[in-house]
Amino acid sequence: MSIEEIPQGADVNVIPKNEKKARELIKKLNLKPIKSVTRVTFKQRGNLIYAIDHPDVYRSAAGTYVVFGEAKVDDMNQRLAEAQALQGQSEAGHSHTHADGEEHTHSHEDKSPAAITADLEKASLADNKIEEEEEEGEVDESGLDSKDIDIIVEQTQVSRAKAVKALRAHDGDMVNAIMDLS
Incomplete structure (x- = not known):
């Protein structure tokens, strides 16, 4: 059966010849499949990330891994900029002033990596200010x-x-x- 004969929308995995040969060689190398891996990422200089969703992962006795799957480029700089823009919009939309003159911010907890990183940076800056005040003199x-x-x-x-x-x-x-x- 060729690729042209597969009905559109069918859930079929077509494995190229080279990948099929590589899989056969892996079986001969006595590599063990790891089923619990759902995503593999490789980080390159400049926050450039290659991600493979739902990969086929094999492990050797020495601890090396072989990963099969479609790698997609994921630019973390772009993701961080988008997350910061969304966070800025949500903060601007949720702050208001009460009758006592205090400004309160009500926002839903954002559990994205960028929001968590920003919260940790704010907390560390606050800790540093407290430590600097204690250490003066x-x-x-x-x-x-x-x-x-x-x-x-x-x-x-x-x-x-x-x-x-x-x-x-x-x-x-x-x-x-x-x-x-x-």
């Missing part, structure tokens, strides 16, 4: 070696005050202070 470095403090600041990319605080918490033990801050 002079720090008592008496009893500690300034070289130790410099090494901790360099290794963990934290403020000098935070490095001193960690060193004091670990009784001058640099290794534990670095581990605590990283």
Whole structure:
């Protein structure tokens, strides 16, 4: 039966000769099929992603994988821009001012990856502001070696005050202070 003879709308998988040969070779290589995989993605530089939906995945004893399926290009930069535009529209549409003068925003929880990433960034920025407020001012470095403090600041990319605080918490033990801050 040729491709032209298949009725339109029929649910039939046509496997090309090369793919059929590759599948036969895989059976000879003793690769085991993995049925639970629903999507495989490959990320390339520049947030370019190749996605294969409903792939045929095989695994070797050494841990390498062979994936069969139709790869589609998925540009994450474009997705992020669209998600941010939608989020901006929903925030603008859902905020209003009450009689007490406070502005409240009512929005439905958006569980898209872009929204989750944006929420995490907002939370980390808020945490950083709180930490910066706590760390302002002079720090008592008496009893500690300034070289130790410099090494901790360099290794963990934290403020000098935070490095001193960690060193004091670990009784001058640099290794534990670095581990605590990283």
